[in-house]
Amino acid sequence: MRHYHSALGLAAEVRPAQPVTLLRPHAARRAARYFVEKFPGTALYAVKSNPSPELIRLLWESGITHFDVASLKEVRLVRANAPQATLCFMHPVKAPEAIAEAYFEHGVRTFSLDSHEELAKIVAATNGATDLTLCVRLRVSSGHSKLSLASKFGVSVEDSAPLLMAARQAADALGVCFHVGSQAMSPQAYADAMALVRAAIVQAGVTVDVVDVGGGFPSIYPGMTPPDMASYFQVIKTHFEALPISYSAELWCEPGRALCAEYASVVVRVERRRGDVLYINDGAYGSLFDAAHVDWRFPVRLLRDSSVKPVPFSFYGPTCDDMDFMRGPFELPADVQPGTMSRSACWARTARPCAPISTASSRI
Numbered sequence: 344m345r346h347y348h349s350a351l352g353l354a355a356e357v358r359p360a361q362p363v364t365l366l367r368p369h370a371a372r373r374a375a376r377y378f379v380e381k382f383p384g385t386a387l388y389a390v391k392s393n394p395s396p397e398l399i400r401l402l403w404e405s406g407i408t409h410f411d412v413a414s415l416k417e418v419r420l421v422r423a424n425a426p427q428a429t430l431c432f433m434h435p436v437k438a439p440e441a442i443a444e445a446y447f448e449h450g451v452r453t454f455s456l457d458s459h460e461e462l463a464k465i466v467a468a469t470n471g472a473t474d475l476t477l478c479v480r481l482r483v484s485s486g487h488s489k490l491s492l493a494s495k496f497g498v499s500v501e502d503s504a505p506l507l508m509a510a511r512q513a514a515d516a517l518g519v520c521f522h523v524g525s526q527a528m529s530p531q532a533y534a535d536a537m538a539l540v541r542a543a544i545v546q547a548g549v550t551v552d553v554v555d556v557g558g559g560f561p562s563i564y565p566g567m568t569p570p571d572m573a574s575y576f577q578v579i580k581t582h583f584e585a586l587p588i589s590y591s592a593e594l595w596c597e598p599g600r601a602l603c604a605e606y607a608s609v610v611v612r613v614e615r616r617r618g619d620v621l622y623i624n625d626g627a628y629g630s631l632f633d634a635a636h637v638d639w640r641f642p643v644r645l646l647r648d649s650s651v652k653p654v655p656f657s658f659y660g661p662t663c664d665d666m667d668f669m670r671g672p673f674e675l676p677a678d679v680q681p682g683t684m685s686r687s688a689c690w691a692r693t694a695r696p697c698a699p700i701s702t703a704s705s706r707i
C-alpha cells in the first residue's frame with residue numbers, strides 16, 4: 344500500500360483516473376481508544392459498518408475485544424483477523440446453519456433474538472447448549488436519529504415478557520439489547536430506550552445480566568453537529584445504574600459509525616460540470632451509497648487551493664442510472680471544473696465493503 348502525507352499530495356502526484364480510498368488508521372485508533380477508555384462498559388465494534396480486515400485488526404490492537412457480527416461471513420472474517428476476539432451474533436434473524444457454525448466452529452456464545460421462533464432455532468442449532476448469552480432485542484423509537492432502525496427488528500415492550508422469561512430459561516446469561524437508530528442526535532434517545540428496558544424487566548420479573556445499548560453514537564457531518572460524546576456516556580451510565588438488575592450486570596454498546604466514520608475517505612475526479620451538478624467517478628453503486636440512497640451529506644473538499652467562495656453542488660455518479668444521484672448539497676468552491684479532484688468522506692453502511700480500485704493511506 345502506498346503512503347501519502349495528505350490527500351492533496353496523492354492528488355498532485357498520482358492524479359488518479361479511478362476513485363481511490365484513503366485510509367486514516369490514526370483516526371480509527373483514536374476513536375477506539377476513546378470508547379475503550381471512556382465508555383462505562385464494553386464496546387463491541389458493529390462490523391457491518393465497515394467490514395475491512397485492516398480495520399478489524401487495527402481496532403483489536405487498539406483495545407476493542409468484542410465484535411458485533413451480523414452474518415456468518417462476518418463471523419469468519421473477524422475470527423480470521425482477530426482470533427482471540429469475543430464475537431456476538433447480534434442479527435435477530437439467522438440461518439440455523441450460521442448459528443451452528445458460529446457456535447461449534449468459531450466459539451460464538453452470544454446471540455440476539457426478538458421472537459420465540461428464533462429462540463427455538465438457537466436452542467436447536469446449538470444442541471441445547473447451556474453456555475449461551477441470549478440478548479432479547481427490544482423495539483425502541485428512532486425518533487432522535489437520522490437513520491431509522493425501528494421497524495425491522497425488535498419485540499415491543501408489551502409483548503416482551505413471555506420472550507424474556509423463555510430466554511431466561513434457555514440462557515446462561517440473559518441480555519436486553521436495542522438500537523436507537525443511527526446518528527442519534529440527542530442522548531435523550533438512550534434515556535427513552537432505557538425507560539423501556541426498565542419497563543420490560545419489571546414486567547417479566549427476570550434477572551438480567553447484560554444491558555446492550557446498541558449503536559447510534561453520532562459523528563460530525565455538514566449540518567449535523569451532535570452534543571459531546573461524553574454526555575451520551577453519562578446519560579447511559581446514570582440510567583444503567585438505576586435499572587433493577589443484578590449488581591454484577593454488564594453494560595455493552597455496539598458503535599459502528601462512531602468507530603469507522605473517520606477511518607476512510609474517497610478521492611474522486613470531476614468528469615463534467617453541468618451548472619450546479621458535478622459528474623464524478625464514484626456514486627450510488629460504489630463507496631457513496633448513503634449519499635445517494637439516504638441523502639447523506641458527507642463532508643467534501645476540493646484537492647487544490649482555492650479562495651473562491653463555496654457554493655452548493657449535487658453529484659451524479661458514473662453509471663447511466665438516474666438513481667445514481669447524490670443530492671447533497673455539497674459545498675465546493677464555485678470554480679470547480681472537470682479534472683479537479685475532490686475528497687469525500689466514505690462510510691459504507693451496507694455489508695458490501697467499499698470497493699476501491701486501489702487504496703492508499705494518508706496522515707490527514
Ligand SMILES: *Cc1c(COP(=O)(O)O)cnc(C)c1O
Nearest residue numbers: 389525558559560597598599600
Ligand atoms: C448497524 C448496527 C449497529 C451500528 O450502528 P451505528 O449507528 O453505526 O453505531 C449496532 N448494532 C446493530 C445491531 C446494528 O445493526
